Amino acid sequence: MTAQPPAPGQPELGEDSQLARLVRIMHQLRSGCPWDAEQTHRSLATYLVEETGEVLDAIEAGDDTDLREELGDLLLQVVFHSEIAAGEGRFTIEDVAAGISDKLVRRHPYVFDQGSQPPDDIDASWEARKRAEKGRTSALEGIAEHLSVLARATKVTSRSRNHHVGVAMDDEPIGADEVGQQILSLVQRAQASGVDADQATRDALRAFERRVIEAEATG
Structure with missing residues (x-):
């Protein structure tokens, strides 16, 4: 694989990079700050969830x-967790970076292997490679x-479609505005009717997941 230059505006990373500086700072905090040391x-x-939400905002x-x-702030969480693991002799931030780099190259052979062409269905191809790598037997395995x-x-829904599990799903086209309006309307109707919309959706989703598992077992 030929090394590519950094994107325009992106610096070359070395020991004097700000990323390397952040790792060194985190290491000092773990050894010198009582709060950081006990985390x-x-x-x-909870901070990881909060920081993710603030990025979305x-x-x-x-x-x-x-x-x-x-x-x-979100990057700090990655570095912090890696520093904790490094201190326990489990893995380092370099291991984390190496793992995701290897995965990206492995999952994109049409980018990094000369002569390869992009698959017709990139999403389905990605899911198929992931499933093969992890030895998964169900489309639902690995969903958080x-x-x-x-x-x-x-x-x-995405996994079930890409894995062609054979469960009926609604595929009538719909626009983003209509999706938002219909979901909001259903939540409002549910609240007015004394129905917990989140739990009702969770129950319906669990029922759908059971149908997926049954279809996989009989397929």
Whole structure:
């Protein structure tokens, strides 16, 4: 694979890079700050969720200054978790970077292998490679339980379509504005009727997941 130059505006990274500086600072904080020293993966989990939400807020606001700051806060979480693991002799930030780099190259042979062509269905190809790598037997394996119900429903639906599990799904085209309006309307009707919209959606999703599993078992 031929090394590519950095994108326009992106610096070459070395020991004097700001990323390397951040790693060194985090190392000093773990050894010199009582609060940082006592943190664990579990104690930091809530901050990871909060920082992710703040990045999303900055994206929606369209403010580059806020987005840069919030991405920095999110990057800190990655470096912090890696520093904790490094201190326990488990893995380092370099291992984290190497792992995602290797994965991206492996999952994009049509970019990094000369002569390869992009597949007709890039999403399905990505899912197929992931499934083969991880030895998964179900389209639903590996979907995070901590996702919001709407995010999980989207992921379950995408996986089920890409894996061709054979469960009927509504595929009538619909615009983004109509999606938002209909979801909001359903939430409002549910609230007026004393129905927990989140739980009702979760129940419906679980029922759909059971149908997917049954279809996979009989298919």
